[in-house]
Amino acid sequence: MLDDKFDYLLRLGDNALVLSQRLSEWVGKGPALEEDMALANTALDLIGQARLWLAYACEVEGAGRTEDQLAFMRDAQEFKNLLLVEQPNSGSGDGGGGGYADTLMRQYLFDSWHLLLLDGLTRSADERMAGIAEKAKKEVTYHLRRSTDLLVRLGDGTEESHRRMQAALDDLWMYTGEMFTADEVDQVLESQGVAENVAALRLTWLEQVGRTLTAATLVMPSPDAWMQKGGKHGRHTEHMGFLLADMQFLQRAYPGQQW
């Protein structure tokens, strides 16, 4: 039972941690100072959320591990984040001109789901989780506001920006199915009243995303298209190892190093 909650907390924490790492890769390289800082702010919000979830995961596990050890000393197959958040900033949809479209589309698809999930968690029977969700929800409400705004601007922008956003959407769509597939961990936590059924978020999400994509003049791929899965169970895409190598190098080379 506790293992299920530990696993669920890892999923929440790893989503935030891995996406934060991806966004941090933009620091100092954003297309404008204002965008650079906005992405860094989002990354900082997410790292804060990751710390809260992972610190709680450590307590639930009761094995004396710390949040830092979870972040820096686990290998890819022990990470339980969605495949979506580990996708690189520059996918094939960028037309060779830098991956900002991928970054923004990934952010929008995640934010829109993340907010629905956190909203459900604020009603969790686990008060600690409800409290973390309450705090995170405020931050993510802004993340979604910003990513929605940029999605509509760039989708309904120039021919070039429209083409890039559509390509990014088509590329990332197959990673969205996993957000709504409930497994035994989800079912156990639902039966305990700790988390809502993630599959039940799907219709609301599709409707919201459909409205935003229409406003952005983008074409939503079929919701019944073939979807990737595996992240929640530690089966990741080839990008995950490189991301961890970047993120974990220091603690791997100099274990326990502090500054």
Next chain:
Amino acid sequence: MSREWPLWEVFIRSQHGLAHKHVGSLHAPDGEMAINNARDVYTRRNEGVGIWVVKAGDIVSSSPGDKAPLFEPSNSKVYRHPTFFPMPEEVKNL
């Protein structure tokens, strides 16, 4: 330079009861994004409860060259300053 976003001046109200204060400028394509950008660039350390953004080009400014005729005449008129009244300590933001 026409590809650059226009410049906006940012004013933040740090707490209720205080006036908005100029904090700096930024670039954004329109007002809505200027507000978002101002939030991200200028309120990271819990500075504000309200934001104004104004297109820099829409601000009408006095000319530095006019300093003498505009401001110097009031220098010699100390009786215009309300400094002869004792203020209660509790009144802070007056």
